[in-house]
Amino acid sequence: MNKKTLFMVMAVILIGVFAITGCGQQTEKSPAGTDSDVIKIGVYEPLTGASAAGGQMTLEGIKLANEMYPEVLGKKIELVIEDNKTDKTEAANAVSRLIEKHEVSAIIGSYGSSLSMGGGPVARDAGVPVVGCSPTNPLVTLDNEYYFRVCFIDPFQGKVVAKYAYESLGAKTAAIIMDASNDYSVGLSNFFKKAFIEFTGDENCIVAELKYKTGDQDFTGQLTSIKELKPDVVFAPGNYGESAILIKQARELGIESVFMGGDTWEAPEFLDIGEAAVEGAIFSTHYTEEAPVTEVSGEFLKAFKEKYSGNEANAFAALGFDAYLVVRDAIERAGSADPQAIRDALAETKGFKGATGIITLDENGDAEKSAVIKKVEGGKFVFVGVVDPE
Amino acid sequence: MNFQLFLQNLANGISLGSLYALIAIGYTMVYGILRFINFAHGEIIMLATYFVYFGILIFSMPWWLAFIFSIILTSLLGMGIEKVAYKPLRDSPRISILISAIGVSFLIQNLSLVIFGGRPKAFCQPSIFTKMVTFGNVKITSITFITPIIAGILLYFVTYLVNNTKTGMAMRATAKDFDTAKLMGIDIDKIISLTFTLGSALAAVGGIMWGLRYPQIHPFIGTMPGLKCFIAAVVGGIGNIPGAVLGGFMLGIMEIMLVAFLPGLTGYRDAFAFVLLIIILLVRPTGILGEKIAEKV
Numbered sequence: 191m192n193k194k195t196l197f198m199v200m201a202v203i204l205i206g207v208f209a210i211t212g213c214g215q216q217t218e219k220s221p222a223g224t225d226s227d228v229i230k231i232g233v234y235e236p237l238t239g240a241s242a243a244g245g246q247m248t249l250e251g252i253k254l255a256n257e258m259y260p261e262v263l264g265k266k267i268e269l270v271i272e273d274n275k276t277d278k279t280e281a282a283n284a285v286s287r288l289i290e291k292h293e294v295s296a297i298i299g300s301y302g303s304s305l306s307m308g309g310g311p312v313a314r315d316a317g318v319p320v321v322g323c324s325p326t327n328p329l330v331t332l333d334n335e336y337y338f339r340v341c342f343i344d345p346f347q348g349k350v351v352a353k354y355a356y357e358s359l360g361a362k363t364a365a366i367i368m369d370a371s372n373d374y375s376v377g378l379s380n381f382f383k384k385a386f387i388e389f390t391g392d393e394n395c396i397v398a399e400l401k402y403k404t405g406d407q408d409f410t411g412q413l414t415s416i417k418e419l420k421p422d423v424v425f426a427p428g429n430y431g432e433s434a435i436l437i438k439q440a441r442e443l444g445i446e447s448v449f450m451g452g453d454t455w456e457a458p459e460f461l462d463i464g465e466a467a468v469e470g471a472i473f474s475t476h477y478t479e480e481a482p483v484t485e486v487s488g489e490f491l492k493a494f495k496e497k498y499s500g501n502e503a504n505a506f507a508a509l510g511f512d513a514y515l516v517v518r519d520a521i522e523r524a525g526s527a528d529p530q531a532i533r534d535a536l537a538e539t540k541g542f543k544g545a546t547g548i549i550t551l552d553e554n555g556d557a558e559k560s561a562v563i564k565k566v567e568g569g570k571f572v573f574v575g576v577v578d579p580e
Numbered sequence: 581m582n583f584q585l586f587l588q589n590l591a592n593g594i595s596l597g598s599l600y601a602l603i604a605i606g607y608t609m610v611y612g613i614l615r616f617i618n619f620a621h622g623e624i625i626m627l628a629t630y631f632v633y634f635g636i637l638i639f640s641m642p643w644w645l646a647f648i649f650s651i652i653l654t655s656l657l658g659m660g661i662e663k664v665a666y667k668p669l670r671d672s673p674r675i676s677i678l679i680s681a682i683g684v685s686f687l688i689q690n691l692s693l694v695i696f697g698g699r700p701k702a703f704c705q706p707s708i709f710t711k712m713v714t715f716g717n718v719k720i721t722s723i724t725f726i727t728p729i730i731a732g733i734l735l736y737f738v739t740y741l742v743n744n745t746k747t748g749m750a751m752r753a754t755a756k757d758f759d760t761a762k763l764m765g766i767d768i769d770k771i772i773s774l775t776f777t778l779g780s781a782l783a784a785v786g787g788i789m790w791g792l793r794y795p796q797i798h799p800f801i802g803t804m805p806g807l808k809c810f811i812a813a814v815v816g817g818i819g820n821i822p823g824a825v826l827g828g829f830m831l832g833i834m835e836i837m838l839v840a841f842l843p844g845l846t847g848y849r850d851a852f853a854f855v856l857l858i859i860i861l862l863v864r865p866t867g868i869l870g871e872k873i874a875e876k877v
Contacts, residue, residue, distance in 0.1 A: 236698075237698055238693055238697075238698025238799075239698055239798075239800070240700070240798075242697070242698035242699040242700065242798070243699045243700070246699060273698075275698075370846070370847050371847070400843055400846065401843070401846045401847060402846060403846075403847055403849075405804060406849070407793075407794035407796070407804075408592070408596050408794065408835075408836070410589075410592035410595070410596075410836065411589065411592060411835070411836045411837075411838075411839030411840040411846075412839055412840075412843070412846065414585060414588050414589050414592060414840055415585075415840060415843065417585075417588070418582075418585060431700045431796045431798075432796075434796070435794055435795065435796055438795075442710070442712060442719060442721050443588070443719050444712075444714075444717075444719045459699065459700055459701070459702065459796075462701070462702035463700070463702040463795055463796050465702075465705070
């Protein structure tokens with residue numbers, strides 16, 4: 191390849207990059223004015239990409255809630271759905287599209303802490319409130335008074351998993367493999383590490399801390415160095431797809447440690463891809479069918495089974511369901527579709543009965559809720575126990 | 581790091597490298613004959629994995645039949661892409677075909693996203709490919725043996741075809757000069773079409789082996805392997821078929837060793853491959869096994 195062609199190739203690649211990032215930017219002002227009889231709620235979720243299953247499960251819950259409670263203040267609620275493509279930049283774009291093009295009153299989303307952290311500042315600067323369904327990293331709502339969430343946060347989740355490892359599994363040593371490009375995975379790993387050191391009282395109980403990044407398919411390099419360390423547990427939170435392949439490769443290499451993770455593992459794809467290798471994997475999540483907590487849980491379960499008969503009710507659908515109801519409740523209490531008024535009403539949310547539990551938002555906008563421990567057994571997610579917050 | 585651990589890492593590297601090698605063969609063959617980088621190669625790989633998936637899911641084929649079905653369908657698709665996107669541009673400057681290839685790549689990617697959906701799906705793994713072989717403390721899955729064997733067979737087959745058959749001679753003649761080849765009575769349309777069909781079949785084999793090793797498929801699954809194998813082909817000397825295999829193995833082993841010995845640099849794994857590409861282009865633009873060819877500009 192000579193210099194001239196090389197230059198041309200580079201030019202073409204650059205044009206290509208601009209072409210993909212630049213498309214879909216032209217906006218048309220929607221004709222609907224503010225006085226219309228619809229209230230628009232934006233939704234930004236990863237409907238494609240590495241977290242697609244999570245985003246789609248959440249969306250099912252949101253849509254279900256919208257069907258059951260389609261109105262507020264005598265007006266129809268219209269959902270405007272944007273795909274953030276499991277990409278931080280796309281998430282920011284999606285939020286600004288929702289605000290500028292569709293002029294939504296409030297936003298719901300997103301599965302994945304990194305994605306929520308991409309969208310958060312945009313919403314804050316525009317003064318539009320967002321309610322997250324399952325982003326668990328504390329930084330999502332910290333210093334952002336417009337971001338709320340209906341789930342617990344990772345300092346708690348990390349502690350729950352560490353406690354289970356120490357008390358129920360009797361683990362003394364752990365290795366951590368995190369997805370360094372995923373804020374959720376990095377944050378949760380750090381909280382797990384802190385809690386596990388506290389429980390064991392041993393500074394050296396974390397025998398290895400290794401990294402990979404979203405999209406990697408080969409983890410044998412990292413896993414081989416864990417093999418000879420023989421930790422009791424391996425904590426590997428991350429996207430279900432990568433995690434399932436990681437565990438599979440670990441078993442192929444002969445690693446026998448128990449694998450533990452967080453709420454993202456609760457996706458049918460985790461079982462499909464991981465097959466027999468993920469048997470015995472343990473993780474924490476938000477919700478379980480086995481222990482419905484409020485009367486709304488029962489209502490949600492019944493409606494979910496009717497609408498999506500083929501699918502299991504899952505934590506993400508339940509959280510999507512709750513996020514919608516919390517927003518609707520705030521609009522009702524605010525008595526208007528003004529984003530600022532909705533924000534103020536959201537901040538006051540107290541004792542709201544959702545499908546996943548009683549939701550009270552604290553000064554950071556976080557919900558304090560119990561965590562559920564689940565285990566993979568016989569190709570299914572099996573309920574192990576509930577851990578309440580202290 | 582003891583010796584057994586090193587061997588395990590080496591085995592892991594060979595496993596990854598053989599996949600790169602397999603895919604790079606298809607890349608380099610198309611380039612070698614048409615002097616054109618098929619940027620849609622990664623997407624053809626991705627489609628091949630989906631064809632297997634649907635073959636099994638919808639037509640409930642046994643896995644081996646699904647593999648054959650996928651290879652045939654992918655080959656036909658490659659032929660179709662050539663007819664629609666590349667053939668009309670045959671007399672245009674080479675850069676137009678390149679742009680067309682990038683267009684095809686995005687088209688297939690986004691079309692797949694719409695048709696197949698973005699949720700990753702599980703690729704089937706027949707147990708014959710996941711059997712464990714243990715040497716002392718070193719564990720190797722059977723696919724680690726199967727992939728290099730397939731890569732070797734295809735390497736032999738393609739080299740033989742290009743160097744020892746009449747069709748191969750026509751391919752080489754076409755590579756040298758379209759017009760002269762035409763004057764010599766070669767049906768260059770047929771030869772180019774055949775090259776693409778063959779290239780796509782090779783991509784399909786690569787894609788299937790990739791899916792067997794990393795059983796998660798989604799519409800973007802071909803992008804990274806596509807780029808990495810392009811790098812492997814350039815490192816080995818683009819257009820040179822044994823070079824592609826060598827480049828693939830080198831890249832795979834180096835990547836694994838980077839992660840194993842310098843865990844702090846794990847995040848730069850992909851960046852490392854591109855740095856390698858830049859270094860090769862600067863130091864030895866023709867690649868390790870590539871010959872210096874005086875090219876007409």
